[in-house]
Amino acid sequence: MLIKGLSTLQKIEKIELSTNFPIGPVNVYVLFGEKLTLIDTGLNRELAWKELNNGLLKLGLNLNDIEQIVLTHHHNDHTAMIDWILEENPSIQVFAHQDTEMILKDEDYLEWSSQFFEKLFLEFGLTKEMAYKWAYRKGDRDRYDYLNVNRTLSDGDFVPGLPNWKVIETLGHSQDHISLYNEKEQLFICGDNIIQGIHAGIFLDAPKRGKERSKPLLQYLDNLEKCRKLNVQLTFSGHGPNIENLNEAIDSQLGNIENRAQRVIRTLEKANGVASGFEIIQEMYRGRYENAVITFVFEIVAVLDLLQKRNVVVAEKANGVYQYRLVNYKTTSNKIV
Ligand SMILES: [Zn+2]
Incomplete structure (x- = not known):
């Protein structure tokens, strides 16, 4: 062998x-x-x-x-x-x-990609300036x-x-x-x-x-x-x-993903069970996110997709921004009180 x-x-x-x-x-x-x-x-x-x-x-x-x-x-x-x-x-x-x-x-794709991300960033709670800056920067690459x-x-x-x-x-x-x-x-x-x-x-x-x-x-x-x-x-x-050992490396990736999911849940609990995506990032990565907001947006969007699929979180749009709400937060909060 x-x-x-x-x-x-x-x-x-x-x-x-x-x-x-x-x-x-x-x-x-x-x-x-x-x-x-x-x-x-x-x-x-x-x-x-x-x-x-x-x-x-x-x-x-x-x-x-x-x-x-x-x-x-x-x-x-x-x-x-x-x-x-x-x-x-x-x-x-x-x-x-x-x-x-x-x-x-592809130019048409990049143009659409920038529009797509500007909308996504706004819905995630980024300011207009940030949404524009990061969405259009992404398309601005060497051809x-x-x-x-x-x-x-x-x-x-x-x-x-x-x-x-x-x-x-x-x-x-x-x-x-x-x-x-x-x-x-x-x-x-x-x-x-x-x-x-x-x-x-x-x-x-x-x-x-x-x-x-x-x-x-x-x-x-x-x-x-x-x-x-x-x-x-x-x-x-x-x-x-x-x-x-590929399976060990896969297990380690799965462990990391679960840790991140739990951190997002804890961050939402701290915020009384509801927050926008950007508020989650600000709380989780304070002092670190400013230079690379986009990386953290991708990471947290992805985790929130998972938590929604698991019915742990629901997303509700208010004034154009998604608010992510912990489904079972009330019960938890009552217990603590
Ligand atoms: Zn890569």
Whole structure:
């Protein structure tokens, strides 16, 4: 078993690339399949560019040897350097999730996305100024000159040029997240879906124009159970070390999610059982939220989706802002009094 693992490991090489994100470096992987494949590309920074080229050089490769790229999801730390790579080697084939509007930064989608988030932020209780600032900032990102998605991937597809590597759609971290599973070798490349020792970042993405948004934490919980059923010896993450015990890492994510849910309940109890989303954030993350409100909005929206599904919280709109009310608060409060 171990020998089998070792022989396979020689076919996957990790290259760590610097980012200026709090999470630290991002991992990209070189897969020696029928086609030489790069999984993710890193952030477009000079240092990361050097690190990628040096990393390839150590493997006896350069960018002209890369035949295809698979993107796990659209976040900049996984995709942004792709333009530099394609400028150097335009013959590379790019594969990504079937919903490409986020990766391709489709203009119509970004415009709608900003409108969608401005409304969501206002309903969550952010001030008009904050809602506008954060909603329109999100759409204001560098566009790509060279990127094309040559082929889209759906759940259950096998990746061309990578025999035995199957696509597993793993939504929650983003709405275009895919992981790759090799059942034969019991290997899993999971992007940002599960990161050892770091709680799962749950982000909101705007739905397609005119559609309802997804509930990313509910998707994520389903997706963790889906991953638990896989037979995996070794998992390669988008950040941090390889995961040797996937089920343990899944349990740790579930524990974090429950802790956050309990913290939101306690915060609502402190507020007499009812508060807007922004009031919850102000109470939970006082002194910390100001520079990254959007991250906390995503996190708390997601937890409130879960608490509503469990019938612990109901949302009622008053003057355009949702008030989240604990369903059983009265009973609790009477007991205390
Ligand atoms: Zn990500």
